[in-house]
Amino acid sequence: MxxxxxxxxxxxxxxxxxxxxxxxxxxxxxxxxxxxxxxxxxxxxxxxxxxxxxxxxxxxxxxxxxxxxxxxxxxxxxxxxxxxxxxxxxxxxxxxxxxxxxxxxxDVAEGGVNDLLAEALQLENCETLVPTYTERLYKLAVYIPTDYAEALRQALAGAGAGKIGDYDSCSYTLEGEGRYRAQEGANPFAGKVGKLHTEEEVKIEVVVPEGKKNKVLRAMLNAHPYEEPAYDLFVLDTPAKEMGLGRIGTIHPMTLKDFAEHVKAKLNVKAVRVVGDLSSNISKVAVLGGDGNKYIYDAKRAGADVFVTGDLYFHVAQDAENLGLHVVDPGHHVExxxxxxxxxxxxxxxxxxxxxxxxxxxxxxxxxxxxx
Missing domain, CATH: 3.40.1390.30 (NIF3 (NGG1p interacting factor 3)-like)
Structure with missing residues (x-):
């Protein structure tokens, strides 16, 4: 260490x-x-x-x-x-x-404040409540001698490339021929300086999330035998993932009163403020740590039965009540x-x-x- x-x-x-x-x-x-x-x-x-x-x-x-x-x-x-x-x-x-x-x-990060709150409340099937950041997705195409292709595929996967949904190590390989002529001062992997050289190569394509781009490129350069590897990097229209504030998920059905007690116990607070009919049934829950006053409409549009957030203003509580959105306010300190x-x-x-x-x-x- x-x-x-x-x-x-x-x-x-x-x-x-x-x-x-x-x-x-x-x-x-x-x-x-x-x-x-x-x-x-x-x-x-x-x-x-x-x-x-x-x-x-x-x-x-x-x-x-x-x-x-x-x-x-x-x-x-x-x-x-x-x-x-x-x-x-x-x-x-x-x-x-x-x-x-x-x-x-x-707040936005995976495993950050809002994920921790959702986990503590035992929410399932969680999604982002308010998208604020969309990570771009790239496609990397790199050309390499056939004998070195498998080692490169492993290096790219190890750096985080080639992940699509619940699958990892995804790649596409196409066989072909590469040609180059090394100039004076070069130290070619194969062939001679001044002579046109043909090499049996493959083209490897992988998707790369924006956050892993630099790490993947370093891994590619380190694993590649060529002095000057040929590669292309394209921005794709398909986003890698969407991230943002708050989470919304499901919970075993219970009354609003029982859910308020559940929040008190799981978030270890002495009291909560509640908006709504205590006998109402709750099964879909939105949670947003800190001050969530401006997000009551997002919670309602997302289909939440109840919104767990802090620092609720009087008039916002009235607005939520008029929307038919229940609210449980355990305070800001639950963060x-x-x-x-x-x-x-x-x-x-x-x-x-x-x-x-x-x-x-x-x-x-x-x-x-x-x-x-």
Whole structure:
């Protein structure tokens, strides 16, 4: 196992939750405080960053904090150390703790906040509620000597190419002849400099999702025996996949009252606010972590019986009631489910890379509300 620097740790994180998935324009994601140009052995994972959370990071000897909510959401007019926010930033800098924020990109990511909430609520057959990002699909066509074709196909599949639905290692091969003349200074795989050479080749075609494009091209170049491989890369009209905010799925039928109790138990909250007839039957559920006020119409159009989201406004609750959409509001803080989820995911990814880094879910609650 090796110790990585912060850039490597965040690079691994962004293979899963890249910045391009951010669903809010101007979302202040990324490095907010400090530097990633240093070794990182311990990382605290938290929903919010306050001074108590920074103290927890110091106590656990963490060099990095990964947070869901950005600690600097709006541009600072100044950085006064006699203000609460200034004191927080000062403490991070004094103790050399970097803070990185993954906000709406972590909401959208597969296995991110909304998938974690849907899983906790035991939803099945889940789909994206509000599409915000469509990943492009490419086709790679590469020409290679016949004897090297199988090794290249395996390398491309290993890098993530050739996945179509529930099938992987998909490719198409066409036999043919390749011709080239090596010029002075070349080091040809076969043939002689200045002589026209004919080689028995095959053309291999694979589909490549946008997020895997660079990795696949590197794998292709590394596995190819030619000094200058010939290949084509086309953008396809067919999208690789659609991603976005929220999830919608099914659940074993129950009344709205029983479902509200189910939400309380599974999301570990003391109380929920409910809109709708408590005796109504619930079987299709939409969930969106954080503030989902603007998405009640999306939930209704998607056929949801109930929408689970936080920070519900009074008039939006009335609008939902008029739409015939039931709502269960467990609060914004249920997004803290990401603390354990992100820690587990990053543990897995770092072990795959043989990187020695410990991810610690914060034990502190940053819920500002008390229930009496």
């Amino acid at each position: 090796k110790v990585a620097n912060g850039q490597q740790i965040i690079g691994i994180f962004e293979t899963w939750s890249p910045k391009k998935l951010a669903a809010m324009e101007g979302d202040p994601i990324g490095l907010a405080i400090g530097t990633l140009n240093k070794p990182i052995k311990r990382v605290l994972v938290t929903l919010d960053v306050n001074t108590q959370v920074v103290d927890e990071a110091i106590e656990n000897q963490c060099e990095l904090i990964i947070a869901h909510h950005p600690p600097i959401f709006r541009k600072l007019a100044n950085m006064r150390t006699d203000s609460p926010q200034g004191q927080l930033i000062e403490k991070c800098i004094k103790h050399d703790i970097a803070v990185y924020a993954a906000h709406t990109n972590l 803290s489910i990401m603390k354990i989820g992100v820690s587990k995911k990053m543990d897995e990814l770092c072990k795959e890379q043989k990187i020695d880094c410990t991810f610690i879910p914060s034990k502190l609650s940053t819920e500002p509300f008390q229930f009496i």
